[in-house]
Amino acid sequence: MAHECVYRLDELHSRGTIRQVIDIHCVTRWSKLAVEFVGVPLAELIERSRPAADAQYVSFVARSERNHSTSLPLADALSLGALVALEAEGHPLPVEHGGPVRVIVPGRYFYKSLKWLERIELLASDRLGYWEREAGYHNRADPWREERYLAPALSKREMAAVLATRDFSNRDLRSIDARGHDLAGLIARGALLRDADFRDCELRAACFDGANLANAHLQGADLRGASFLSADLEGTDFISADLRGADLRGASLFGATFCGESNQPPALIDATTLFDAASLEQLTPLEAEHVVRAAQSTAGNNRDYRK
Numbered sequence: 001m002a003h004e005c006v007y008r009l010d011e012l013h014s015r016g017t018i019r020q021v022i023d024i025h026c027v028t029r030w031s032k033l034a035v036e037f038v039g040v041p042l043a044e045l046i047e048r049s050r051p052a053a054d055a056q057y058v059s060f061v062a063r064s065e066r067n068h069s070t071s072l073p074l075a076d077a078l079s080l081g082a083l084v085a086l087e088a089e090g091h092p093l094p095v096e097h098g099g100p101v102r103v104i105v106p107g108r109y110f111y112k113s114l115k116w117l118e119r120i121e122l123l124a125s126d127r128l129g130y131w132e133r134e135a136g137y138h139n140r141a142d143p144w145r146e147e148r149y150l151a152p153a154l155s156k157r158e159m160a161a162v163l164a165t166r167d168f169s170n171r172d173l174r175s176i177d178a179r180g181h182d183l184a185g186l187i188a189r190g191a192l193l194r195d196a197d198f199r200d201c202e203l204r205a206a207c208f209d210g211a212n213l214a215n216a217h218l219q220g221a222d223l224r225g226a227s228f229l230s231a232d233l234e235g236t237d238f239i240s241a242d243l244r245g246a247d248l249r250g251a252s253l254f255g256a257t258f259c260g261e262s263n264q265p266p267a268l269i270d271a272t273t274l275f276d277a278a279s280l281e282q283l284t285p286l287e288a289e290h291v292v293r294a295a296q297s298t299a300g301n302n303r304d305y306r307k
């Protein structure tokens, strides 16, 4: 028989809180290191609830319109030192960061750290959380293994067939491995291509309008004349790609990299590469400076085309 415990906020505060400093890693590639949280160890609340012997998973449910939730194997949540947090960096948690109570799960992508915690449920079998179910986020989410997204279940043969058509329009091809393929003229309008690997691809005049290329790898790709109108390019890597004549207007560029800190050459951008001001504002200062300077130059035109 399930045993339910109910806590008022002030009761949680008086339960004996601990301080924990953790590194935050969001699945879309931003990190924030050494953030201090104060809260009640999940282990303590679990112990008090005297869980049934078959309790294998813990599901955190938010007070939110879509009943947002996320889950973990109970043993993982406990061994990682999950915290029911009340304060961050010396202040009560603000609502935008999940206050008054959120979960902090160290050692997992931050989507396992649920905001606006309302309920903790112990389950015999797993129940996929919101991002895991709706967006295909990886259910274990270990950042050291880069477990960001689950690849859809496509066989090698189906993958080869899709590549041969050069038509990805509106398809779910998350994490597709297309590295090095000749995909010139690819139509990928509205395609779901998170985390896709297009390194060193021939993608001249490809159309990615409205596509989701978050965290996709486009290093070294030939993207001359490609179109990315209103595409989601958050965390997309364009290092050493050729972007002359490409159109990136209306794209979302948070966390996108064109020059990075790598020792590889930056993306080839010149006055024929189109951006708009709103997208450029989303870049880090270093990236924005590089892109703006390159987009004003005609230097790229004088370089030889590489292929």
Ligand SMILES: Nc1nc2c(c(=O)[nH]1)N[C@H]1C(S)=C(S)[C@@H](COP(=O)(O)O)O[C@H]1N2
Residues within 6 Å of the ligand: 026, 027, 062, 064, 068, 069, 096, 097, 098, 110, 111, 112, 113, 114, 115, 116
């Ligand atoms: N209830 C709820 N919790 C959530 C989310 C959400 O959409 N709803 N997003 C997750 C994701 S993807 C991240 S990166 C962090 C962001 O936390 P922050 O807003 O404090 O940076 O919250 C996580 N917890």
Ligand SMILES: [Mo]
Residues within 6 Å of the ligand: 026, 027, 028, 110, 111
């Ligand atoms: Mo995230």
